[in-house]
Amino acid sequence: MSAIRQCFRSLAGVHATERTVLKNMSIQQQVEDRITKLERIRELGIDPYGQRFENVEAIAEVRRDGEARNIEPGQHAEGVRVRVAGRLVLYRPTGKLIFMQLRDSGGVIQVGVSKSAVTEQEFTLAAKLLNLGDMIGVDGVLGRTKTGELTVWADAVTMLCKAVQPPPEKWHGLKDIDLRYRRRYVDLFSNPAVQETFKQRSAIIDSIRRCLVDHRFFEVETPVLQPIYGGAAARPFVTHHNTLDMKLFLRISPELYLKRLLVGGMERVFEFSRVFRNEGIDTSHNPEFTLLELYQAYGDYNDMMDITEAMVSSAIERIGGGYKRPFGDLMIDYTPPWPRRYYADLLEEYAGVKPGDIASVRAKAAELGIDQSKLADVIVINEVFEALVEPKLIQPTFVLDYPAPLCPLTRRKSDDPDIALRFEAFVAGTEVGNAYTELNDPRIQQENFQQQLAGEKRDETMAVMDEDFVRALEYGMPPAGGLGIGVDRLVMLLTDSPSIRDVILFPLQRPLSPAEAEAQDNELDNEESV
C-alpha cells in the first residue's frame, strides 16, 4: 500500500469511529477509488493539489459578460478568452467530448472539453481522473452549445485539488439538518442559498458599520475575558487563567466597558461583540451570539431610535429586496419611522389593564394561568406584557418607558421615578433591540446594583458588585443614549431565516458519539497537563 493511501486511510478514520471505518465499505471504497485516481494524476506528472492559479475571473462576471455578447447557439466568441476556477458539480462525458459544470462562490458555468482542443494529458485527466467535488481551473473561449448553453470551451484544464470525499447528491444537496451544521463546509458548497445568506449577513454588518462610522461613531474592542461580568442578566460561562490562577467569565455584555469609554471621553463608540450566555438553546438562542452595542454621549434613547432606523435602512438598501420583506408567513414593513408606543398604552390596548392598577393586572395574570402570587408586582406586569403584547408586535415597533425595577442601568424619568427611559424594538413578535437613556448617577447605580443582587439568590456564578464601574461613574460619565442590537436576529429577519442556526456558520452541536466526546475530553485533559 502506498504511503499516501495509508495516510488517507488513517485520515478517513479521524472523522468516523474505528468500527465504521473497518466495516463501512461503501464510503471507504469511494474514498479509495478517488485516491487511486489521485495517484494516477500524480503519475501523469500533475500535482493533484494544484498550484497558484492567477487571474481567475468570477463565474458570475463571465456569465454576465457572455450574456451581453449575444453569442449565437453553436458559435464560439473567438478572441473572448476566459479563465475560471471552481468545484466540479456536474460531469457528463459523451466520449470524446465532456461537459462539466464548475461552481465558484458566485455562480455556475458549463465547461466543454473536446479531445481535439486539449493535450492528451489534459484529456486523460478530464476523461478518466476527475470526480465530482474536485477543483479545476479552465482556460478557454466563451461560446454557446447548439442548445444555447453558455459554455467555456476549454483549451487548457488545470488540476487544482482532488477531493477524496464524495460530495452530496447533486440535485438535492445536503438536506440532513444535523449534518449541515456539523459539516457546514459541505453545506456551503452544495447548497448555494446558504452561502448567499452568509454573504447577506456580511453585507448587513458592513452596512451597519459604515452607517455608524458615517454618524461619527468609532469601533472599539473590549474584553471578552472579564473578572467580573455584568451589563445583562444572564448566566455566564466560567473559565480560568492558569498563570494568574484566576477565575474569569466570558462576557455576557460589553456594556460596562463601553460606558467606561464614555467616561474616558470617547463620545461615540460601538462594538460588534461576541457574547456568551450559558442558557438554553432554541431557534432564537445560541450560546454565543453577536451583540452590537453603541453609546452616544450627550444623547438619549430618542437618538437610539433614530440610529436604529438608520442602520436597518442602510442594511436593507445594501442587500436589496425593499422595505417590505417576508419573514415566514409574515410580511414586515421596515419603512421608517417605526411606531413609537408607550409600554403602558400597549398594555392597556392588548391586555386591557393599567400598570398602576396592580389588582387587575394580577387578575389578568391569573386568568392567563400565570402563578403570580409569589411574584413582585413589576414581574407580574411584565409577564402579562410578554404574554399578551409582545406576540402582537409584528410590524417594527419601539416600545418605550418600561417599569423602572426591570431596568437597573437605566435613567428614571425625571418627573416619574417609576418609569425607566428604555425602549425595546420588536419585530415579528421578538425583541431585536434594547436601548436606554443611560444612568450616569453613581449613587443610584450603586443602589440599583445592590437591589438587583439582593433580589436574586446567589449561586456560584453570581456577579459581584462592579465597584470599579461605580468609581468610573464617579469620575463623570456624560449623559448618553445606549443601544444593543441582536445582530443574529436582525440577520434572521432580513434574510427570512427561521432559525438562528441558519445565520451562524458553526452553531454549537453536541458531540455525535461517546467516542468523539471522549476524544474531546482527552484533548482538553492534555492541554491542561501541558
Place this chain on the structure above:
RNA sequence: GGGGGUGUAGCUCAGUCGGUAGAGCAACGGCCUUUUAAGCCGUGGGUCCUGGGUUCGAGUCCCAGCACCCUCACCA
C-alpha cells in the same frame, strides 16, 4: 425538564400485514464529440442510530438510551 416527530447505502429517499434489504444520484468497468437531473451495457456498496426484549423469524412490534428537528417550560 414535558409533549410530538425523525434516524435505512456516500447523498436524497421508498420499504405494505412481522417473512431473502430497495430506487435514483454518486462510485467502479465499458460505449458515446453538443449534454441539460444526458443515455446505454455491466459491477460493487448496508451495524436498517445504539442496547435489550417479544417471536420460529424484527428495518417493521415492545422497553431503555443517544443525536437532531418542532413545541412548551426554564432563562432574559
